[in-house]
Amino acid sequence: MLHSTLFAFIGISSPAAYIVLGIVAIILFGNRLPSVMRSLGRSVVEFKKGVAGIEDDVDSTAPISSEKPKVTAVNENSEA
Numbered sequence: 001m002l003h004s005t006l007f008a009f010i011g012i013s014s015p016a017a018y019i020v021l022g023i024v025a026i027i028l029f030g031n032r033l034p035s036v037m038r039s040l041g042r043s044v045v046e047f048k049k050g051v052a053g054i055e056d057d058v059d060s061t062a063p064i065s066s067e068k069p070k071v072t073a074v075n076e077n078s079e080a
Helices: 015-063
Strands: none
Touching: none
């Protein structure tokens, strides 16, 4: 299912189209392809670190209390 929707915005849905896309990428990037992939991997790692940092900040500033709030029942028939 993923392969049919990955490049749906440009109409690529067959395995042959992925092969052509890969060949075009090799032709365009050539010798730079490993460095491009390396920098892409580093940027993904940095993004994940940033997201984890934000999650840690949110968790530390808004601690979840395990105690439930105390609810007192009010009886309408009793007079104070």
